[in-house]
Amino acid sequence: DIQMTQSPSSLSASVGDRVTITCRASQSISSYLNWYQQKPGKAPKLLIYAASSLQSGVPSRFSGSGSGTDFTLTISSLQPEDFATYYCQQSYSTLYSFGQGTKLEIK
Amino acid sequence: EVQLVESGGGLVKPGGSLRLSCAASGFTFSSYSMNWVRQAPGKGLEWVSSISSSSSYIYYADSVKGRFTISRDNAKNSLYLQMNSLRAEDTAVYYCARVLTSGWPNFDYWGQGTLVTVSS
Numbered sequence: 734d735i736q737m738t739q740s741p742s743s744l745s746a747s748v749g750d751r752v753t754i755t756c757r758a759s760q761s762i763s764s765y766l767n768w769y770q771q772k773p774g775k776a777p778k779l780l781i782y783a784a785s786s787l788q789s790g791v792p793s794r795f796s797g798s799g800s801g802t803d804f805t806l807t808i809s810s811l812q813p814e815d816f817a818t819y820y821c822q823q824s825y826s827t828l829y830s831f832g833q834g835t836k837l838e839i840k
Numbered sequence: 841e842v843q844l845v846e847s848g849g850g851l852v853k854p855g856g857s858l859r860l861s862c863a864a865s866g867f868t869f870s871s872y873s874m875n876w877v878r879q880a881p882g883k884g885l886e887w888v889s890s891i892s893s894s895s896s897y898i899y900y901a902d903s904v905k906g907r908f909t910i911s912r913d914n915a916k917n918s919l920y921l922q923m924n925s926l927r928a929e930d931t932a933v934y935y936c937a938r939v940l941t942s943g944w945p946n947f948d949y950w951g952q953g954t955l956v957t958v959s960s
Contacts, residue, residue, distance in 0.1 A: 765945070769947075771885075782940075783946075820885050828899055828901070830887055833884045
């Protein structure tokens, strides 16, 4: 099975900051990497698919990059509504697996 | 509008069984693979099971293999998860999610979740 590892597990930042979250796969997954945002008590929301493609309706301050085993999610200028938990997910294998999550908190 | 609505959660004793349902609307259900994903209290997301559009391909996480059974009824636009031999560690919110498989698979729509609590 493919293991997904995110770093950091938590992150404190301020409104307007540029933030980067990293995700590493245990084997090459090409660009089969998705990013989700989850707020407390809510279902996850798809932000990025295919490593760098922005889901319809998602603000352009979110961007993704990477291929193979190393990926990043970048938020260019944090907004108050961006404080949430972020998960990466591999879709290279149908045994889909998620990273452990990165909690983004207000500094 | 795409909607996924889970039901069937509740309190069950260890060793017991429960059947979750997910009612789909707003899209051609029979054309999409579907998944169950769970989230234990205060924990991250865990993929549980996947079923293809015609039920030809079914996959399970090792943690539930042999205990859980995923199924679907395309005539009723419904997805199911039969959970047997439940354990305390199965306590979680269970989400159904649609898989967009054309090109780059991703879970583009999710239900609101249903809580399963396994406790004596």
